[in-house]
Amino acid sequence: MARNVEGWLDQRGKGAWIAAMVLGFIFFWPLGLATLFYMIWSKRMFGRSCRNHDQSHRFGRSFGGGNGAFRSSGNSAFDAYREETIRRLMDEQEAFESFLQRLREAKDKTEFDAFMDDRAKTARPAAAPEAPAS
Incomplete structure (x- = not known):
C-alpha cells in the first residue's frame, strides 16, 4: 500500500508531496514529520520534481556528471x-x-544615477551660505 501511495504522489509531483506533508502535520503531527524526513531522505524535497525525474529516465536523459548528455x-x-x-x-x-x-x-545604473541626483539636490541647499540677518 505504501508503494501505491508513493507512486500516486510521484505522478503528481513535488506539490502533492508537500500537500501530503502539510496534511500530515494538520491531522497527526508525527505523520507530517515522518513525511518530511522521507522527502529529505529520498531527495524529493530538494531535487527536481518526482515527475520530471521519472520522465527524464524514461526518455533516456543521463544526469551522470551533470553534462546532460543523451543516449x-x-x-x-x-x-x-x-x-x-x-x-x-x-x-x-x-x-x-x-x-x-x-x-x-542598465536598471542598476539608472537607479544609481537617480540616487546621485537626489543626493546632489539635497546637498546643494545645505552647502549654500545663508544671508546674514540684519
Whole structure:
C-alpha cells in the first residue's frame, strides 16, 4: 500500500508531496514529520520534481556528471537533429541570460544615477551660505 501511495504522489509531483506533508502535520503531527524526513531522505524535497525525474529516465536523459548528455536513439538522423536543437536552445539561453544581465546593469545604473541626483539636490541647499540677518 505504501508503494501505491508513493507512486500516486510521484505522478503528481513535488506539490502533492508537500500537500501530503502539510496534511500530515494538520491531522497527526508525527505523520507530517515522518513525511518530511522521507522527502529529505529520498531527495524529493530538494531535487527536481518526482515527475520530471521519472520522465527524464524514461526518455533516456543521463544526469551522470551533470553534462546532460543523451543516449543514442539508434537513429543517426534523429540524434543529429536532437543535438543541433539542443545546441541551438543552449545558444538561445545564453543570449537571453546575457540580455537579462545587460537589463539588470542598465536598471542598476539608472537607479544609481537617480540616487546621485537626489543626493546632489539635497546637498546643494545645505552647502549654500545663508544671508546674514540684519
